[in-house]
Amino acid sequence: MQTSRTAHATLPRKPALVCPAGSLRALTLAIDAGADAVYMGLKDATNARNFAGLNFDLAQARDGIAYARSRGREVLMALNTFADARAPERWFAAVDAAAGLGIDALICADTAVLAYARDHHPDLRLHLSVQASATTWEAIDFYRERYGIRRAVLPRVLTLPQVEQVCRQSSAEIEVFGFGSLCVMVEGRCALSSYATGQSPNTAGVCSPPSAVRWEDGADGVSARLNGVLIDRYAPDEPRGYPTLCKGRFDVDGARDYALEEPTSLNTLALLPQLMDMGIAAIKIEGRQRSPAYVEQVTRVWRAAIDDCAAQPARFGVQPQWTAALGRWAEGQQHTLGAYDRPWR
Numbered sequence: 366m367q368t369s370r371t372a373h374a375t376l377p378r379k380p381a382l383v384c385p386a387g388s389l390r391a392l393t394l395a396i397d398a399g400a401d402a403v404y405m406g407l408k409d410a411t412n413a414r415n416f417a418g419l420n421f422d423l424a425q426a427r428d429g430i431a432y433a434r435s436r437g438r439e440v441l442m443a444l445n446t447f448a449d450a451r452a453p454e455r456w457f458a459a460v461d462a463a464a465g466l467g468i469d470a471l472i473c474a475d476t477a478v479l480a481y482a483r484d485h486h487p488d489l490r491l492h493l494s495v496q497a498s499a500t501t502w503e504a505i506d507f508y509r510e511r512y513g514i515r516r517a518v519l520p521r522v523l524t525l526p527q528v529e530q531v532c533r534q535s536s537a538e539i540e541v542f543g544f545g546s547l548c549v550m551v552e553g554r555c556a557l558s559s560y561a562t563g564q565s566p567n568t569a570g571v572c573s574p575p576s577a578v579r580w581e582d583g584a585d586g587v588s589a590r591l592n593g594v595l596i597d598r599y600a601p602d603e604p605r606g607y608p609t610l611c612k613g614r615f616d617v618d619g620a621r622d623y624a625l626e627e628p629t630s631l632n633t634l635a636l637l638p639q640l641m642d643m644g645i646a647a648i649k650i651e652g653r654q655r656s657p658a659y660v661e662q663v664t665r666v667w668r669a670a671i672d673d674c675a676a677q678p679a680r681f682g683v684q685p686q687w688t689a690a691l692g693r694w695a696e697g698q699q700h701t702l703g704a705y706d707r708p709w710r
Contacts, residue, residue: 399668415570545651
């Protein structure tokens with residue numbers, strides 16, 4: 366992976382491709398498809414994708430790290446929920462476990478977790494999670510100076526000029542999301558499913574916890590409920606996404622529609638030349654809860670696009686086959702540039 370800003374002052378920087386690994390199978394497929402790094406989480410509430418059937422125990426993590434290392438790739442670990450103030454020991458133990466595994470970097474948001482890692486494992490590289498919601502270079506520099514973070518993942522709320530401003534001013538590496546589902550864009554602050562379930566996604570590691578989700582077949586279709594709250598209703602043959610409160614359809618002033626957020630996927634392939642000119646250090650693919658097939662195919666498209674753009678940035682264009690391939694995996698089969706190209710401020 367490339368890390369020096371100075372070394373690339375005169376050439377477009379080739380960003381690292383950071384891909385999701387919700388399972389050992391997804392990890393190996395991502396590596397084989399061209400990921401420079403993968404990110405994983407442990408099987409508990411210390412990471413923000415705490416779904417049943419996902420994530421790694423220590424033995425699986427060792428196997429995954431060995432596989433990635435044998436092919437010259439990196440493994441990052443997300444410890445990006447906020448520690449329970451009554452019992453932060455679980456988060457500290459996860460930091461120790463990650464360090465013991467020899468992970469390449471920790472992705473954290475909680476200042477207590479960052480401080481623990483800084484004090485107990487000073488050689489461990491720290492990345493600031495998107496969950497920290499740091500949107501300015503001053504905020505990022507605070508984390509760099511106080512906790513020694515090397516990289517910050519930007520929240521998906523900034524326009525492209527705002528991303529450029531952060532890149533130009535910050536002394537930390539900058540990572541941005543390139544593809545995948547969007548949330549309501551208040552990373553680290555969402556309280557929607559907390560309202561319905563009493564369980565915060567920022568501390569428990571999952572919004573719309575599976576234990577609270579109910580699918581009910583009826584004469585008028587399939588109803589999706591979260592802790593009893595009706596958040597969507599689908600026709601019998603209509604595609605159904607995982608029911609999150611922000612992407613539910615609600616009756617507002619007599620109209621039934623997506624009142625908060627539509628099911629659509631961010632896709633920034635068209636912005637690659639600009640992002641590389643800015644010196645973006647890494648591009649993250651969202652989707653640890655998605656299938657290994659999603660991880661493999663999305664990684665393969667982005668590997669080809671990044672390599673193509675790095676080889677001839679002035680002539681770069683989004684290939685129709687890339688768009689078609691990503692379209693199969695886009696939420697609701699819809700793409701958006703999200704806040705990068707938002708018309709409002």
